Amino acid sequence: MxxxxxxxxxxxxxxxxxxxxxxxxxxxxxxxCVNCREQSIPYLCPACGFGGP
Ligand SMILES: [Zn+2]
Ligand SMILES: [Zn+2]
Structure with missing residues (x-):
């Protein structure tokens, strides 16, 4: 899976x-997910920790 x-x-x-x-x-x-995209939740790269909008 x-x-x-x-x-x-x-x-x-x-x-x-x-x-x-x-x-x-x-x-x-x-x-x-669509939720985070619509709310512009910042992401955090799981590999290197880089964050962004
Ligand atoms: Zn999400
Ligand atoms: Zn990264």
């Missing part, structure tokens, strides 16, 4: 609305 969780709030990601991108610092995959 490959469960994806939101990097910001650790909620399991829904099928739709979630977004993901590469960390600008280390390139690790950062996942955000």
């Amino acid at each position: 490959n469960e994806k969780r939101c990097t910001s709030c650790n909620a399991p990601l829904a099928k739709t609305g979630a977004t993901w991108f590469g960390c600008p610092d280390c390139g690790a995959q950062v996942l955000r």
